[in-house]
Amino acid sequence: MILKFNYVIMIILMMLGLWAMIAKKNIIKKLIGMAIFQTGIILFYISMGAKSGSNIPILDYYDRYKPIDAAQYANPLTQILMLTAIVVGVATLGLGLTLARKIYDDYKTFNEDEILQEIKNEHD
């Protein structure tokens, strides 16, 4: 278990994020939960590409022409995937914040319960 400590933390982070997205009533908190959920996944990918005792994936000046031992450098592939995921995450966050902003303009609150109450009032 201790060897897979990182995965456990990642799972707990994702559970936290998911819980916040469902149970929190404030929509900004929901967005924070979403961001935490995404970071959990990014942590998962990054930690599976980590190698103990490895360097960052930038070739040293002196090593460039020698035969390269792959175990010496951290896995670049997972990092690239997660670079993409981070940018997607911030784009989603931006749109989410915009929608939250528009919801606030319409209902003057971030609170889910009050929004639903107001919708109900409109119907009646």
Next chain:
Amino acid sequence: MAINVLAVILFAIISQTIHHPTVQLILNILIMASLGLGLFFFFATSVGVLRFPDFFTRLHAAGKGDTLSTILILLACSLFSLKSAKTLDQTTILAAIKILLIINFIFIGSPTATHALIEAGYNSEIDPWENNATRN
């Protein structure tokens, strides 16, 4: 700024003699001293932030202590990257100088941010703390 000039002069002096044991010793002492001091100031900052009574005094601790300790620790990093290099080439010196440039940023940015925070606090009319115990 002065610290940069000093550090660059220091680099110039030691670049010739980096593998000499005395130079290594001096560098070690410098690194350890500045790291230790930096950590001490960080600790003091944390104590200040936790223990001081109100917004302004806490920010005082945070602003001053944080800036100084960051600068010291970064200086230690810069020297360490010089010391631990196998050979002193462009890349190493470049890295050391980059860290020095970060010091500049911290030196300007951190006090300005503290100032902005204090002003915001002042504008939103937070009452400063007064020591009532001694007055009475």
Next chain:
Amino acid sequence: MSMINQLPFYVVGIPLFTALIIGVLAIVQPKLVRLTGLVGIISGAYASLTLFLTVQQSGTKYYTFGNWPAPYGIEYSVDTLNALMILLIYAVSLLAYVYSLRSVIIEIPSNKHGYYYTLYFLLITGLIGITITGDAFNLYVLYEICALSSYALLASGGKRATLATFYYLLIGTVGACFYLIGVAYLFIKTGTLNMGQLFEHIPSIYFTSSILVAFIFINVGLFIKMALFPLHGWLPNVYTKAPISTTCLLAPLGTKLSIYILIRFYFHVFGPEYVFQVLNIQPFMVWLATLAIIVGSVYAIFHTNYRSTIAFIIVAEIGYIIGGLWIGHPDSIAASIYHILADSLMTLSLFMIAGTVLFYLKSEKTSAFALTFRQLRITSISLVVVFASIVGIPPTSGFFSKMYLIKGAFAMGHYQFIVALLFSSLASLFIFFRLFEAYFYSKPPEPAPSIIKEDRLFTLPMIGVSTGIILLGVTFNYWFSVISRIIPVGLR
């Protein structure tokens, strides 16, 4: 490389570059936006048709980006099923685009048309990209392209649309992230993202728990995206509040393509052997699909708002396709793939009708349809055609898919699914008659003063899609033979 070999790129590249050009034109010369879009989509449709015919003749086409070989670079592999889906996307988006030329003017403020069409074409790019790609992570990126552009397009419908879209954003992100977790579990065990290579590696890890977790998460993620029954909560709200111009594009394609991705994962990543033999969840999934059909139909009956009704009809139709897929009989699988085509056209038609009625009558209560039958001739004819197809009346496409679904279910002994199908047919018939009886029994309300009656830009795509529904039914044998060739050998 000849033009033919570049075709897999063209089908994605044309809408992408159209979007970028529109993006520039929106700022520089807004008048040219709509014309550019039309040119782009027609040339894309031509490319997709050529691609379909080429793939039919010469088999699977491969295209590697940056000339890097398959597991190292990103690869497109276009087989017949892929090409068919791309053809479908272009057909639907061409019709929806023509429709939107008029409806966008009504729904979106004029200074935002440029942005709207840029996002519209990026959405098309994303939809084609998820269909065609052969790389599991590239699929995620394109899913997000689809998702983000659709959030923006859906939320431009006003107050209620914003809230619905906000929930859609949250749940859509969860879906995409679940998919990403599933891919992570596959990736960690195989070290590759290329679907072809994954397919080769997976048999060696059939009985590990990580492939099970990967299977579950990819499935749940895609179920969220396609709005299968217990996870369908977001769909009705989004599709009833959003602008018609957007739903015309998104409702037919968004959910159905997720099912297609699922089919692709079953056939070309996990392999039919794993899905239908190693995992023993067939009865459960068929029951789930049955429930989806019944719940969707029941909700559709109880809603009196036209768009809510069709939103729940979509939920039921997704039950058809998933059920047919999980029954595992070659007939039912072919029928469910065929139903993807048919259902896309039906949904498109339903939403176009909703738009025309809404713009004319400013109401979408079922009682308002009395006036539709009196005054909007072509709309009412397409309404009859599309409901004939949903109910399953012979010359239309809905009949054939339903027939083969029932045939497959009968062969495999899933009788509850047949009952659900028949129930759903009856429910659709009921809904249609509720619309139709208004013609005879309810006194037509006076229409609100409205200049838009049956604009040619509305009727043309509606006639097109009705013809499509009937043609798809009439030429059923051709499509069925195309589809049956795609089903993997293990299932035939």
Next chain:
Amino acid sequence: MLLGIETLLLILVLILAVVSLWIRDLMSSVVVFGAYSFLMCLIWTGMGAVDVAFTEAAVGAGVSTVFFVAVLFNTTRRIQFNPLDLSAKIFSAILCIGTGYLLMLGLSDLPSWGDPQALVNTNVSKYYIESAYKQTKVPNLVTAVLADYRAFDTMFETCVVFIAVLGIFMLLKKDGREPLKETSAKANDNLIIRVASRFMVPFIQLFGLYVVAHGHYSPGGGFQGGVILGASLILVAMAFNIEFVKQLLSIKRMLLLAVIGVIIFAGWGLVPVFLGQSFLDYSAWAALLPGTGEIMARSHSMLAVEIGVAITVMCGMYGIYMSLVSDGRFDKGL
């Protein structure tokens, strides 16, 4: 095994996540979330993912915190007290525990943390490590794979930023005719902040350009550089006012540049198609760039592509901030 400082940081990260969700004030919650992102980026540095950490530091800890603040600034930071909704809490708890249980189920199967012999580290990524430098002459393997092997992903990633800014414009942008809302914001006339930012902004921009251009040799590249450039503009907008920064980069020009960035990327990839190669095959550029072989053509093309990315990301971050902070009116802000 990497246990050590990472373990400590992971526990800290967990605590910060809980705190940022639990705290009953939105602004504090956002600030704690920024700290969370920053600690996360330290963890990633520890695992050797410097590029990701750089991006997260710029995007997660920096810009997205600013976005949150920009929204909260114009709205409210208070959280209303809600009556305890037990059924919803139980429902969500069951859902989360279910998800967590499923993820734990696969845990026994995963390779241990930092195992260099795991299949994920030996299959495709080994090829990248061993041959990326030979084939592209770019020592930063992340840049090489990002901008060449998987450039198609990166192109769409740039598109995602473009879509975000366009979508936000679509949703938020107001006509000039709508009446102005009274905001409590007053023009920032603080001399110290102005002078300090006036002093810092050129250096920040220089650093941004350096990060873009030096991405081949050190951590960084188009995204990170673009975010830094965007952040410098955001700093100007904060220290001065929106009118001033609009003189530097008007909204219309910003949108145009954002498209042009994507067009640079996609167009650079399109040229090989006209030369008879596949999309994004940079080696075809050797015929057009004088004095470069196929390998160097790849290397140079990556720079061109990164510039496109940087332009789009810069305009994207700037545009998103400006829309959020002024509620689509582009007149007053933080």
